[in-house]
Ligand SMILES: Nc1nc2c(c(=O)[nH]1)N[C@H]1C(S)=C(S)[C@@H](COP(=O)(O)O)O[C@H]1N2
């Protein structure tokens with residue numbers, strides 16, 4: 001079935017200039033980012049975690065819900081929520097980030113969800129590991145993809161579809177992958193996949209299928225829209241591109257001082273300030289965070305705290321001692337143990353994925369600090 005939308009801009013249209021379109025605004029009010037001040041929490045409170053939903057959030061009656069595990073398997077299974085909860089459970093702290101994070105900073109930018117830098121969050125996910133479930137159903141092929149299908153349905157790229165993504169069987173056998181039913185100790189809220197979602201630590205958000213209803217083993221690659229068309233880093237429409245997989249490193253700064261309401265420019269008193277934030281990578285542990293107060297010309301290393309979990313963001317801090325009032329551009333960049341470093345230039349591509357160029361924060365340092373004191377615990 002083909003469905004064409006003709007009365008609005010279509011996804012992927014390139015947009016020039018800073019003005020947001022109605023289509024982007026419509027997406028931006030549905031899908032919210034994490035307010036940057038929430039970087040202060042190691043575990044993001046549920047309502048502050050970013051949300052991205054392509055179609056509609058399904059209202060699921062858990063007593064009606066079941067997960068089928070089938071396809072090319074010897075012993076297909078059908079499980080309800082109670083069955084899943086009766087299986088061995090683990091809790092793992094994972095930082096999730098949307099692959100489109102940074103898209104709206106590109107120029108021109110592809111029409112889609114217009115994230116700036118804050119499509120991220122860290123939660124404690126509880127569920128049952130995927131691997132034993134797969135072992136139990138006994139896949140007949142070890143060379144294909146396992147497809148994870150959500151209950152949500154819609155149209156994208158003129159194709160009607162359920163939201164679904166595949167992962168190679170090999171990748172599915174990693175111990176950390178969870179079929180999760182709780183977030184921060186609570187049942188999953190509707191917007192994060194109630195009653196059950198997939199968690200694939202280290203991979204960008206699109207892999208963590210919400211409202212899971214089927215797990216299907218194929219004897220071949222999965223070629224659904226969200227796999228073969230979407231989520232590729234490509235320079236033009238006819239470039240086959242590179243599939244998006246694991247999260248590239250990024251560091252973000254807890255906004256210092258106080259903001260101007262409209263511009264979000266930060267105001268700080270002339271004093272020493274402890275800058276802090278979090279850094280993460282899905283490829284390898286974070287090994288270095290650097291801070292620049294001159295727009296990325298000179299860099300100094302920040303102090304890293306111990307990491308809280310292998311796939312969670314890591315806290316960093318840096319003492320900044322501006323010596324004179326004026327405007328500054330604070331930048332922060334992360335490096336991981338695989339040698340990936342955040343670029344200072346935008347990582348432009350046709351879909352606006354994986355733009356992990358360094359964050360730039362405009363701050364104004366003012367002499368009189370009466371009105372612009374940062375919270376007491378962040379000044380020294
Ligand atoms: N079923 C379903 N799963 C989905 C999506 C979706 O639209 N439908 N969006 C994906 C994308 S693109 C992202 S970034 C993450 C967002 O997860 P969150 O909303 O819990 O933060 O969910 C992923 N899982």
Ligand SMILES: [Mo]
Nearest residue numbers: 098099205206
């Ligand atoms: Mo995403």
